[in-house]
Amino acid sequence: MKQHLHLPRRRFLALSLAVAASPAWAAPRDELAQRILVTWHRLVLELVRHTATYSPPVASRAFGYLGVTSHEALVAGNPGLVSLAGQVNGLSPAPQPSGDTDPATALHYALSAATKVLFGNTGPTGQRAHAALTDQLGAQVADGLDPALHARSAAHGTAIAEHILAWAATDGGATIDNMGFPRDYTPGTRPQDWVPTSLVRQQQAPLLPAWGQNRLFVMPSVTACGPAAPPAYDETPGSEFHATALEVYEISRNLTDEQKLIARFWSDDPMLSSTPAGHWISILLDIADRDGLSAEVTAGVLAKLGIAQADAFIACWAAKFEFNLLRPVTYIRRVIDPAWEPLLITPPFPEFPSGHSTQSGAAATVLTAIFGENFAFEDTSHEDDGFDPRGFSSFHAASEEAAMSRLYGGIHFRFGNQAGLEQGRCIGAFAAALRTEA
Amino acid sequence: MIRALVFLATAAPLAAEPALPRFTEETLTAGIDTVYSGEWEYMVGGGVATFDCSGDRFPDLFISGGAGPSALYRNRSPQGGALSFEKTDALTLDAVIGAYPLDIDSDGVMDLVVLRLGENKLFRGLGDCRFEDATATWGFDGGDAWSTAFAAIWEPGATWPTLAIGNYLDRKETAFPWGSCTDNWLHRPEGLGFAPPLPLTPSYCALSMLFTDWNRSGQPALRVSNDREYYKGGQEQLWRLEPGLQPRLYTEAEGWKRLRIWGMGIASADINRDGYPDYYLTSMADNKLQVLKDPARGLPDFADIAYPSGVTAHRPYTGGDLNPSTAWHAQFADVNNDGLLDLFVAKGNVSQMPDFAAQDPNNLMLQQADGTFVEAGDRAGVGSFATSRGAQVVDFNLDGRLDLVVVNRWTPVEIWRSTGDLAGNWLQVRLEQPGTNRDAIGAVIEIKRDEVVERHEITSGGGHVSGSVGWLHFGLGDKKTVELRVVWPDGTAGDWQTVPAQSFQILRPGRPPEIWRPD
Numbered sequence: 001m002k003q004h005l006h007l008p009r010r011r012f013l014a015l016s017l018a019v020a021a022s023p024a025w026a027a028p029r030d031e032l033a034q035r036i037l038v039t040w041h042r043l044v045l046e047l048v049r050h051t052a053t054y055s056p057p058v059a060s061r062a063f064g065y066l067g068v069t070s071h072e073a074l075v076a077g078n079p080g081l082v083s084l085a086g087q088v089n090g091l092s093p094a095p096q097p098s099g100d101t102d103p104a105t106a107l108h109y110a111l112s113a114a115t116k117v118l119f120g121n122t123g124p125t126g127q128r129a130h131a132a133l134t135d136q137l138g139a140q141v142a143d144g145l146d147p148a149l150h151a152r153s154a155a156h157g158t159a160i161a162e163h164i165l166a167w168a169a170t171d172g173g174a175t176i177d178n179m180g181f182p183r184d185y186t187p188g189t190r191p192q193d194w195v196p197t198s199l200v201r202q203q204q205a206p207l208l209p210a211w212g213q214n215r216l217f218v219m220p221s222v223t224a225c226g227p228a229a230p231p232a233y234d235e236t237p238g239s240e241f242h243a244t245a246l247e248v249y250e251i252s253r254n255l256t257d258e259q260k261l262i263a264r265f266w267s268d269d270p271m272l273s274s275t276p277a278g279h280w281i282s283i284l285l286d287i288a289d290r291d292g293l294s295a296e297v298t299a300g301v302l303a304k305l306g307i308a309q310a311d312a313f314i315a316c317w318a319a320k321f322e323f324n325l326l327r328p329v330t331y332i333r334r335v336i337d338p339a340w341e342p343l344l345i346t347p348p349f350p351e352f353p354s355g356h357s358t359q360s361g362a363a364a365t366v367l368t369a370i371f372g373e374n375f376a377f378e379d380t381s382h383e384d385d386g387f388d389p390r391g392f393s394s395f396h397a398a399s400e401e402a403a404m405s406r407l408y409g410g411i412h413f414r415f416g417n418q419a420g421l422e423q424g425r426c427i428g429a430f431a432a433a434l435r436t437e438a
Numbered sequence: 439m440i441r442a443l444v445f446l447a448t449a450a451p452l453a454a455e456p457a458l459p460r461f462t463e464e465t466l467t468a469g470i471d472t473v474y475s476g477e478w479e480y481m482v483g484g485g486v487a488t489f490d491c492s493g494d495r496f497p498d499l500f501i502s503g504g505a506g507p508s509a510l511y512r513n514r515s516p517q518g519g520a521l522s523f524e525k526t527d528a529l530t531l532d533a534v535i536g537a538y539p540l541d542i543d544s545d546g547v548m549d550l551v552v553l554r555l556g557e558n559k560l561f562r563g564l565g566d567c568r569f570e571d572a573t574a575t576w577g578f579d580g581g582d583a584w585s586t587a588f589a590a591i592w593e594p595g596a597t598w599p600t601l602a603i604g605n606y607l608d609r610k611e612t613a614f615p616w617g618s619c620t621d622n623w624l625h626r627p628e629g630l631g632f633a634p635p636l637p638l639t640p641s642y643c644a645l646s647m648l649f650t651d652w653n654r655s656g657q658p659a660l661r662v663s664n665d666r667e668y669y670k671g672g673q674e675q676l677w678r679l680e681p682g683l684q685p686r687l688y689t690e691a692e693g694w695k696r697l698r699i700w701g702m703g704i705a706s707a708d709i710n711r712d713g714y715p716d717y718y719l720t721s722m723a724d725n726k727l728q729v730l731k732d733p734a735r736g737l738p739d740f741a742d743i744a745y746p747s748g749v750t751a752h753r754p755y756t757g758g759d760l761n762p763s764t765a766w767h768a769q770f771a772d773v774n775n776d777g778l779l780d781l782f783v784a785k786g787n788v789s790q791m792p793d794f795a796a797q798d799p800n801n802l803m804l805q806q807a808d809g810t811f812v813e814a815g816d817r818a819g820v821g822s823f824a825t826s827r828g829a830q831v832v833d834f835n836l837d838g839r840l841d842l843v844v845v846n847r848w849t850p851v852e853i854w855r856s857t858g859d860l861a862g863n864w865l866q867v868r869l870e871q872p873g874t875n876r877d878a879i880g881a882v883i884e885i886k887r888d889e890v891v892e893r894h895e896i897t898s899g900g901g902h903v904s905g906s907v908g909w910l911h912f913g914l915g916d917k918k919t920v921e922l923r924v925v926w927p928d929g930t931a932g933d934w935q936t937v938p939a940q941s942f943q944i945l946r947p948g949r950p951p952e953i954w955r956p957d
Contacts, residue, residue, distance in 0.1 A: 042614075043613065052794065124478055178761065199742060199745040200752075201723075202752055384670040
């Protein structure tokens with residue numbers, strides 16, 4: 001097991017690139033492939049944070065396609081790996097190379113090309129970073145490699161990216177307008193219907209109301225994992241709905257420092273973090289570094305994890321707009337305390353079920369299926385933002401904390417979190433059943 | 439928040455549409471051709487400084503050029519006539535991002551702080567629009583950073599100013615530049631110069647700074663607006679500065695509320711006339727208008743009233759591009775002389791960011807009697823679609839009507855003259871005090887508006903790398919005279935003075951106003 005470096009992530013990455021760029025440092029190709037895979041995904045975590053289009057559902061989609069891209073780039077010529085073509089919805093067999101390929105080179109060109117397109121909307125700094133990483137890692141994969149093998153591998157990687165991007169272009173989620181907020185929106189008229197919760201003009205319509213219509217990766221349908229309906233809306237004191245809202249209110253008034261920390265640690269706000277899906281990708285990348293996972297294993301896990309989270313957001317969003325339930329801040333101000341302020345900023349879309357809970361449940365299920373129950377790890381995702389690492393005894397323990405964080409933050413009812421976790425675990429099982437290894 | 443909304447709800451019923459100012463673009467005829475150019479390192483910046491360097495009390499112009507040369511223009515406009523500037527060969531510098539005028543040595547001749555990509559510079563004014571590089575003479579460590587914000591104040595008892603300089607990210611980072619914000623600096627006095635700078639740590643890629651007495655304590659604090667695109671763990675900041683002590687941030691325990699925006703510019707004014715400064719913070723998509731929630735409690739806790747006030751300016755209002763806007767310089771000014779402060783905002787895409795408007799017109803939002811604002815940029819003739827950055831709203835030809843200069847990325851500066859008929863009256867004042875801090879930075883002008891007193895802080899800083907020292911303009915509406923007084927930086931309140939409209943008045947401590955005529 002490798003020692004984990006406790007450097008701030010940005011310094012760690014800079015150090016990795018600098019060391020790797022040294023001519024005196026000649027890495028075996030398999031270690032190089034792993035570094036290519038992890039470094040590109042580290043950049044993607046940054047691009048998600050710094051590209052305005054990338055709300056949490058959109059980010060999950062990118063992680064899904066990048067995970068599949070990574071895995072498919074390594075399949076050719078590797079009898080130990082199985083393509084996902086035919087296992088996931090709509091993916092046809094990938095193009096085959098004309099001869100053997102170098103995994104590191106194929107991965108680099110595949111991820112560079114796919115990232116370039118998926119993050120075509122990123123700003124000048126993201127474009128500059130993409131170009132810099134393409135150059136820096138490109139020099140590393142070419143160093144010492146037979147030119148013909150390099151050219152063939154690069155062409156194969158590029159072809160894989162083009163194949164996946166063509167598939168992605170037809171899923172319904174490729175084009176995002178106005179950061180995902182409809183320009184026209186007619187709110188519901190029932191008392192339980194979601195209404196805008198912020199004074200941000202752009203957010204007077206909910207985020208991505210049609211996201212639930214996107215093509216799923218592996219689930220048979222968006223309703224395959226529920227959820228059942230939330231409790232009936234009721235403003236009567238003592239009713240189930242009132243009681244659960246009162247719980248949010250009372251907890252918010254008595255938050256411990258630890259509960260505030262948990263709420264903020266899992267807040268994973270768009271444009272201020274890599275979003276909830278990126279948080280779990282970050283957890284996986286840390287484990288890959290810590291345990292010295294191979295590129296083949298890491299890519300397979302990235303594919304399953306990305307698929308699980310992408311489907312989780314699609315199915316969760318379908319449920320959100322089916323039930324269209326109001327947020328705690330709306331109910332509590334209407335019924336309990338007009339001056340109430342939740343700890344976190346309430347996200348601009350319906351409450352039920354909790355999206356973070358759904359995708360965390362899905363992620364934990366996939367990772368548990370691969371790494372096992374009671375797999376302890378340290379989550380350093382927000383170290384650069386000033387959060388100390390948090391240790392967890394298992395993936396499910398982390399996902400349950402993520403779900404509770406929404407209650408502490410005052411943005412979800414307990415039933416929304418619980419339904420999300422259950423829905424997510426069911427979705428994760430579909431992704432975990434995919435075969436990536438022979 | 440409640441008080442702010444009450445203000446909006448209980449103000450006078452909506453009156454007629456505010457008087458529409460009309461501007462004529464005179465860029466070509468005014469003789470200005472400077473372009474703020476350059477690539478990634480110049481995606482922010484593009485500032486302009488207006489001040490009188492010639493001694494005729496007409497505002498001259500210094501314009502940053504980015505990768506190209508900066509330029510100093512001498513104002514040759516006739517009073518009330520077409521705008522005309524003469525380009526000089528002074529202050530032709532490279533790598534200039536922005537600039538602020540400041541009489542650092544209090545000799546009565548304006549000096550200039552120049553923010554650069556690389557070493558910042560201080561230039562001492564010699565008169566007749568001549569300058570000498572005083573960076574070394576004044577012991578100023580110009581550093582080597584990407585400097586993108588500035589503010590200055592004379593701390594209590596100080597005979598030399600304290601300069602705050604905000605810095606952006608580490609420009610040498612390529613693949614992983616996020617989280618690389620470099621230290622901001624506080625240059626405090628040391629004799630007739632500056633001590634080595636104190637790092638204002640943590641620093642979060644500041645794009646605007648302002649010393650402001652937010653709570654009327656008599657001790658200005660440093661407000662810093664930061665770009666969340668590049669910081670990690672950051673937020674907007676308010677630094678408490680006490681003489682001789684290390685600056686320290688206001689904390690959540692003290693009432694400060696975390697706000698994370700793409701902070702690009704700060705404009706400040708007493709918009710709701712509660713006697714406390716309010717702050718407009720530019721960003722991407724929605725912009726913010728913050729008012730103190732409860733001045734009596736003294737907590738730095740602000741409510742955002744941009745939405746009910748109609749100043750979110752979150753997307754283009756004309757031109758058909760409906761993507762979110764990108765806002766930079768902001769400035770409150772009464773452009774129609776109706777006695778209500780209006781708001782100008784410069785807009786422009788960072789650079790090929792397709793999630794944001796490519797055709798992003800500048801805003802000119804006119805305040806209405808009920809405290810809300812209505813957009814008039816296109817109708818007034820200043821809704822430029824150029825990629826704008828810094829700006830100043832200034833009366834260049836001293837006719838009582840405010841003009842406008844805007845610095846654009848990659849295309850020439852634009853300058854407009856206010857040419858419409860404005861029925862409202864106006865007043866322009868200059869503060870002059872003997873000794874140090876001649877322009878009375880940190881003073882407050884109190885002006886009676888019917889039953890309330892509107893307060894105007896005299897500041898150096900804010901906006902987007904753009905600043906001005908010169909005549910302070912007040913619209914008076916139909917008032918023929920106005921009552922005002924000055925609270926000088928040492929806290930001494932001058933007597934209330936009644937001064938006539940349509941006049942230029944020089945105000946000095948303990949002396950009656952002195953009228954000045956621009957002929």
